[in-house]
Amino acid sequence: MTILxxxxxxxxxxxxxxxxxxxxxxxxxxxxxxxVKNRDLVLIWYSGDLEKSWASLILATTxxxxxxxxxxxxxxxxxxxxxxxxxxxxGETWMQKMLSFMQRPGxxxxxxxxxxxxxxxxxxxxxxxxxxxxxxPPELLEAAQALGVEFMPCQMTMxxxxxxxxxxxxxxxxxxxxxxxxxxxxNGAASLFI
Amino acid sequence: xxxxxxxxxxxDATVGATVDARGxxxxxxxxxxxxxxxxxxxxxxVEVLATDPGSTKDFTAWCRSTGNExxxxxxxxxxxxxxxxxx
Numbered sequence: 001m002t003i004l005x006x007x008x009x010x011x012x013x014x015x016x017x018x019x020x021x022x023x024x025x026x027x028x029x030x031x032x033x034x035x036v037k038n039r040d041l042v043l044i045w046y047s048g049d050l051e052k053s054w055a056s057l058i059l060a061t062t063x064x065x066x067x068x069x070x071x072x073x074x075x076x077x078x079x080x081x082x083x084x085x086x087x088x089x090x091g092e093t094w095m096q097k098m099l100s101f102m103q104r105p106g107x108x109x110x111x112x113x114x115x116x117x118x119x120x121x122x123x124x125x126x127x128x129x130x131x132x133x134x135x136x137p138p139e140l141l142e143a144a145q146a147l148g149v150e151f152m153p154c155q156m157t158m159x160x161x162x163x164x165x166x167x168x169x170x171x172x173x174x175x176x177x178x179x180x181x182x183x184x185x186x187n188g189a190a191s192l193f194i
Numbered sequence: 195x196x197x198x199x200x201x202x203x204x205x206d207a208t209v210g211a212t213v214d215a216r217g218x219x220x221x222x223x224x225x226x227x228x229x230x231x232x233x234x235x236x237x238x239x240v241e242v243l244a245t246d247p248g249s250t251k252d253f254t255a256w257c258r259s260t261g262n263e264x265x266x267x268x269x270x271x272x273x274x275x276x277x278x279x280x281x
Contacts, residue, residue: 036261062221065228066259133246134219143225 040069040189042181047194048077048103050110050122050137056194057140064147071189072144073181074172075154080105081137082153083167091162099161107137107169145171152176209277210234215244216273223249224256231262231280239265242276249274 041063045056056072063070074082083090083105090100103111112121129136135143145151153168155175165175185191211230215223223244231240242253250267253276257264266277 036259038259058221061225065221065225066256067261068259132219133217133222135222135225140221143222147225147228 036067038066038068040071040184040187042184042189042191043070043072044181044191044193045072045074045078045081046076047113048080048110049113050125051112052194053078053081053107053110053137054140056192057137057144059192059194060149061140061144061147064144064149070148071150071152071184073152073154073176075157077103079153079157079161079163079168081107081110082151082169082172083163084169085109085138087167090164090167093162096162105167107141110137141169152180154178208239209241210238210280211240213240213242215242215246215249217245219246220248220252224252227253227256227278228260231278234280236280238280240278240280242274242278244274244276245272246274249276253278 041060043056043060043063045053047053047056056078060070060072080100080103083100085106085108087105088100089097090105091097110122111119112125115121126136128134151172153163153172153175155177157163158175211234213223213226213230215226218226223242223246227240227242234240242249246252250269253264253267256262257278261281263279263281264276265279266275268275
């Protein structure tokens, strides 16, 4: 109401009307001071590759550290990263067992999508990470869980790969489906698909 | 000390915790600071030491996201120092 306030003296009747109108208007809810409203984040962790798992963990930990309510939907190849490192073969049928045999599960056993060279690539990444003070995926996963990132495994993929709850690391939430992700998106969550 | 931007911290607030993130890369300086700031009371200060050049932008952005206040930012050679007040 700066325009009205700047009027010269003698326009009191107008101001009185303006005040009455202003008083009748519903007042916008005053935002509490210092209140930062961040959007929630849903990260869809699709890939089981080392470099993408790394990126997912960096973004998820940073989001949680920044006060963003962060949920990670783990699906398809991503689920293999969340199988316990100690597990070697998972699944019931020979096809499911073959999947885990061909791709060793566990966060410590991720492979690079390119330049893997029978493990030489990930080993070199580990050396470089150490040299440059970069936290490796298992450490980042621990940080993410400590910061309250919610990891939601995909029920459908768990069934298809024959993964049981006890095959997976501790601290995961109950398995969910795509509808849970869509609901979060409908409620305004930002999303990442990695 | 090459001070980039300095606001003297108030006399009543003291540094409640120091995060030594020297030698650590993204995102660990932020992750450790987020954990450390929970250990101090609202209004208290947390000091962060880091060597990651990206941290100068990152701490500004992090403070914007979290509502904490970056009260001091300086660099001493390759070591960056941030003083953050918990909201």
